[in-house]
Structures are given as C-alpha cells and as structure tokens.
Amino acid sequence: MKIKEKLIELILKLCASITILTTIGIIAVLLFESISFFRSVSIFEFLTATEWTPLFSEKHFGILALLSGTFLTAAIAIAVALPIGLTIAIYLNMYAPKGFRKTLKPFLEILAAIPTVVYGFFALSIVTPFLQNIYPDLETFNALSAGIVMGIMIIPFISSLSEDALFAVPKTLKLAAFGMGSTRFQTAFKVMVPAASSGIIVSVILAISRAIGETMIVAIAAGQQAQFTLDPTIPIQTITSYIVQVSSGDAPQGSLEYQTIFAAGLTLFLFTFSLNTISFWIKKKYQEKYE
Amino acid sequence: MNNIRKNKIKDQTFKALGMLFTFFGISILVILIYNILRVGFTRISWDFITSLPSRKPEEAGIYTAIIGTLDLMLLTVIFAIPIGVGAGIYLEEYSKKSKLSSLLEINISNLAGVPSIIYGLLGLGIFVRYFNFGGSILAGSLTLSLLILPIIIVATREAIKAVPPSLKEASFALGASKWQTISSVVLPSSFGGIITGIILSLSRAIGETAPLIVVGAMAYVPFVPQSLFDAFSVLPMQIYNWTTRPQEGFAVAASAAIIILLLITFIMNGIAVYFRNRWQKKLK
Numbered sequence: 138m139k140i141k142e143k144l145i146e147l148i149l150k151l152c153a154s155i156t157i158l159t160t161i162g163i164i165a166v167l168l169f170e171s172i173s174f175f176r177s178v179s180i181f182e183f184l185t186a187t188e189w190t191p192l193f194s195e196k197h198f199g200i201l202a203l204l205s206g207t208f209l210t211a212a213i214a215i216a217v218a219l220p221i222g223l224t225i226a227i228y229l230n231m232y233a234p235k236g237f238r239k240t241l242k243p244f245l246e247i248l249a250a251i252p253t254v255v256y257g258f259f260a261l262s263i264v265t266p267f268l269q270n271i272y273p274d275l276e277t278f279n280a281l282s283a284g285i286v287m288g289i290m291i292i293p294f295i296s297s298l299s300e301d302a303l304f305a306v307p308k309t310l311k312l313a314a315f316g317m318g319s320t321r322f323q324t325a326f327k328v329m330v331p332a333a334s335s336g337i338i339v340s341v342i343l344a345i346s347r348a349i350g351e352t353m354i355v356a357i358a359a360g361q362q363a364q365f366t367l368d369p370t371i372p373i374q375t376i377t378s379y380i381v382q383v384s385s386g387d388a389p390q391g392s393l394e395y396q397t398i399f400a401a402g403l404t405l406f407l408f409t410f411s412l413n414t415i416s417f418w419i420k421k422k423y424q425e426k427y428e
Numbered sequence: 429m430n431n432i433r434k435n436k437i438k439d440q441t442f443k444a445l446g447m448l449f450t451f452f453g454i455s456i457l458v459i460l461i462y463n464i465l466r467v468g469f470t471r472i473s474w475d476f477i478t479s480l481p482s483r484k485p486e487e488a489g490i491y492t493a494i495i496g497t498l499d500l501m502l503l504t505v506i507f508a509i510p511i512g513v514g515a516g517i518y519l520e521e522y523s524k525k526s527k528l529s530s531l532l533e534i535n536i537s538n539l540a541g542v543p544s545i546i547y548g549l550l551g552l553g554i555f556v557r558y559f560n561f562g563g564s565i566l567a568g569s570l571t572l573s574l575l576i577l578p579i580i581i582v583a584t585r586e587a588i589k590a591v592p593p594s595l596k597e598a599s600f601a602l603g604a605s606k607w608q609t610i611s612s613v614v615l616p617s618s619f620g621g622i623i624t625g626i627i628l629s630l631s632r633a634i635g636e637t638a639p640l641i642v643v644g645a646m647a648y649v650p651f652v653p654q655s656l657f658d659a660f661s662v663l664p665m666q667i668y669n670w671t672t673r674p675q676e677g678f679a680v681a682a683s684a685a686i687i688i689l690l691l692i693t694f695i696m697n698g699i700a701v702y703f704r705n706r707w708q709k710k711l712k
Contacts, residue, residue: 150518153514154541166550225449225450227446247694254635314630333625350546377545380545409541
C-alpha cells in the first residue's frame, strides 16, 4: 500500500517536471542553434544593422528590421485594444446592469477564441479593402490593418482581465466614493482604476506580450518584406512572420537560413519572457495586497 | 451648480462611449461572421468535405485537412491529458510550499505566455530533428501537447481548489489513503472543472497554425495519414495556404473552410461553458 502511494506520487511528480523540461528544452534549442548562428554572424551586426536579407544573395542580418515591424504592429494593436478594452472594462464594472455584464463578457470572449488564421483572412480580405477606400495609397499588405485586427483580437484580454481587477477592489472603496457624492465617472477614474492599477497593468503587459508573439495575422496580412520603418502603410515583416516564411520553404538543417529562425526566435523569447516575468511579479505583489 | 452639471455630462458621455465600444466589439464579431458566411456558405457541400486538396479552386476540398485535424487532436488528447491532469494534481495535492513548487508555479505561468511559434521551434529542434520524427503527425501532436499543457494544468488546479475541504477530510476520516481520496473523492467532484479546461485547451489547439507550420505540416497532402510518422495537414494550415493564393476561387474555399473551423471551435466552447455551468451549480 505504502509503495503504491509513493509510486503514484513519483509518477505525478514526473508529470509536473515535464513543464520544467519544456522550459529547459526551449532555452536549449534556441541557444544551441543561435550559438552556431553567431559563429558566422557577429552579434554587433545582428543588433545594429538595419537590413534583414538572409534569403537573398547579398545577406544582411540586422534584427532591427524585424523588430521595427514587430513593435509597429504591436503598438498599433495596443493603441486599438487599450482604450477600447479599458473603457469596456469600466463600463461593464460601473455602468452596465448586472445581467448585461454576465451576458456580454462571454460574448466578447468569443473574440479571443477565434483562431488567428481566421483573423488574418479577415484583415486581408475585409479590413484592408475597407481601409483602402479611406486611404487609397495603402498597400495590399501593410502593418496598419494587421495591427488593427490584432488589437481587436486582444480587446477581450484587456477588458476581461481589467474587469476582474476592478471587480476585486473592495466594495467599500466604491461605496465611500459614492457616499461623498462622486459620479460613477469620478469614482471610476479617481478611485477604482488607481486601486486596480496593478491588475490593469498586468493585463496590458500580457496583451503586449501576446501582440509581439502573434503570428498568423501578420504572416497573412502584413507582408513578407523586412523593412526598418515605422510607416504603417507599407509591407513589413515581424520576427514571427519571418519564421513562418522560412519554415514554409525548405531550409536544410545546419544551413545559415535554418539557424536564423532560432536566433530570431531567441530574440522574441527574451522579450516575451521579460514581459511575462514582470507581470508575474506584479501579480504576486498585488495578490498579497488584498489578502 | 455648473460643476455638477459638467460632471453629469462627463458621466453620461462615458457611459455612451462604453456602450459604443462594447457594441463595436460585438459588431466586429458579427461583421466577421457575416462576411465569411456570405463568401463561403455556398461553397460548403458534402463534396467540399470529402474532396482532396487540388490546384483548381473549384475542386479543392478539405478531406485530408479535416481528417488530419481529427487525428492530431486525438493524439494530443492522449499525450496532454494524463500529463496535464497529473501535474495539476501533484501541484495542488502533493507539493508543499517548497522552493520546488514555487519554481514550478513561476515556470508554468511563464510557459503559458510563451508565443506558440516558439513551441514550434522547440518541436522542430527536439521532435523533428533530434528524435528524427520528421514533419510527422507525431511531432505535430507532441508539440501541441506541450503548448496546451499549461492550460490543462491551471484548469486542473483551479478545479481541485474548488472542492470543499470537508469532502476530503471526511474521506481521510474513513481511513482512505491520499491517493484513494484523490481518485474517488477529489477527481470525481472536480471533473466538471477539469473537463471544461481540457475542452477549452483543445479548442485552442485546433485553431493553432504557426507551430505546425514550423514543425512541417503541409498544405498539400494528397492522402490521409496512415501511421504516426506520416506527413499531415490540418484545417487551419489549409486555410492559411488558400489565403496566400491569388485566385479568387481560393478565397471562397478559404471562407468555406473557416466556416467549418469556426463551427468546431464554437461548438467546443459551447460544450465547455455547458460543463462549467453544470459543475458550478453542483458545487453550490
């Protein structure tokens, strides 16, 4: 009996340690191939050059060209999702009737359940032609429409997580503000949002991390041209869509092209890892505050 | 007086803005679904579902993609569920508040935030190249399993946490061992929550494209996978490929395939919500 119990505990422990192995695996794979990559390309060129042309005959390896595309689309997405998501969160928490909130929240969350390849198709076939009506110089592949659609996708991240944070604020704070004659608007912005600020910040950080790692929308709608630019109307390439481009072809193992996707992946991983770690610590601190 | 009026106007303006934005979110959903239905609905037929992919858009179908998706999901379920639920049980019931458990916790929360394409690179490095599985359905399902593991673990933990301690204490008082308590008391009463998490994680996996492209899923597979080591295609991969083709006919085919994919996703989410509601009522 005792042995069986111990054995089960051991098996369960092994299951849990697979998650550790996954992290080790990710870091090992990214580092291993990146080290080979940096034997042929200097880190200095990688970090400072502004051209990224590993698939051309004249090769340049400036990650800035991919990073500018990555941050451009992510910035557009956040510019769309943050004001809309936060306003929805405050509206649902402070203004909407109770039943309304309960039905609307899952409805908005459907937006997050739609596969990203569907959003990519939506951006390319509906949003881009629509934007071209307004601004005819917009190219077929562009950062603007990919960024906007990505923003729509992450609205529910911000609205749901921020609403949870607002919901967790002790009721007494809200009632005290009302008791002093504040309007809902004043209560929301002078009491609730500051009190829930750490939770709201966490939701925004997670949304940013999600946006820079998003792949299919940009791969379909933003083009395949790595350009060091902040012009949202022309085709760009992000780290993720570069990895897709190389993977869709047939890069032989050990070739420099094959290694570039791991070096690019490592760069992406470092960014999302830092963002996730920051949000984790804020979340930990914030939980303690209310317990 | 003037100030009060100003504040009231601000209050009402913001309320209107909130309603507008909420309505905006919902209407985007409606526009998206409407446009895809408008373009793709007429293309859906039994032929579309049972035809092989083709270079001619009018003849192309999703047979290999849909069978590939089903096979891939089946394998992912086999790999991910036991490990995910097992890890969840360990973290909630066994690991004490030790250094190891807080390390596991930070690690899982981080894994949940790793972009899916990075999991693709992991799968490429480990399963495709190192274990030499090639761009096979085995490599694809192992990669997806690792991707959804954090979701299953977190859902399992939440579900186990929600089981009233009195149930467990009663079981221990009857002389049941730890595992007996877990297997005959904790798991049955957290089943609804765990199954909700599993279905949601699968609905995420079914729409994943990026990691599978990296692992080597193909858009044109003229046969259904017969073994674990065969090449495969999946529905989102097929959609991606069709969206990159210039011919108008492929956009129609892509819309039709999206209708099928969305249908599957929504049905899975619906089932998950149903299980969650039933389980939450039962717990109360």
